[in-house]
Amino acid sequence: MTQDADPTAELAAPRNKRELFTAFTSMSLQGFGGVLPITQRVLVEQRRWLTREQFVEMLSVSQVLPGPNVVNLALMYGDRCFGLRGAFAALAGMLVVPTLIVLILTALYGHYADDPVVTGALRGMGAVAAGLVIATALKLASTLRRNVMGLALCIGFGLVTIVAIAWLRVPLVWVILGLGAVAIAVAYVRLGPPPPSSS
DSSP: OOOOOOTTSOOOOOSSHHHHHHHHHHHHHHOTTOSHHHHHIIIIIISOSSOHHHHHHHHHHHHHSSSOHHHHHHHHHHHHHHHHHHHHHHHHHHHHHHHHHHHHHHHHHHHHTTOHHHHHHHHHHHHHHHHHHHHHHHHHGGGGGGSTTOHHHHHHHHHHHHIIIIISOOOHHHHHHHHHHHHHHHHHHHHOSOOOOOO
16 A cells, blocks of 8 residues: 655656656556546655645646546646646646547447446446545545635535535536635635735
């Protein structure tokens, strides 16, 4: 089992775009049912390219942007390391090989979709994917203690979000625009005014 990295240790970084590409390819090939848990483990715990707090910040931004969360995160991290070329290297690592595999599996699924073994396997994979997402959320929850809004307020926003989406069936776009705007306003007030410029 991978041990949590020491938050005080110095962070590493990919040496070149090839290492960035191979790292994201490896992550994408491990992420059956969802790449997010694997991405968090590799970037934060194994390679130590990000702290948990940095990962949560990048993930928060990537969830608000259009498109898949992990693809957005790959683009952001690649750009952070090597600019536009790094963004494309990370994106290619996340998409190229998995896309080929998905096309092959789609063709096979067309032939075997009614097979009870295939149906059972897909249901099992769905349960595992849900478990991985929940485990990742619990692992990252420790970062809320250092959030500018405080632990109680963060949990409150999370619960209101769950109620709005799961119980009240509010469309996701309105939850993001409404609760997101309120959360940004609260964080802005808590952070206070920016320090005066020295120039």
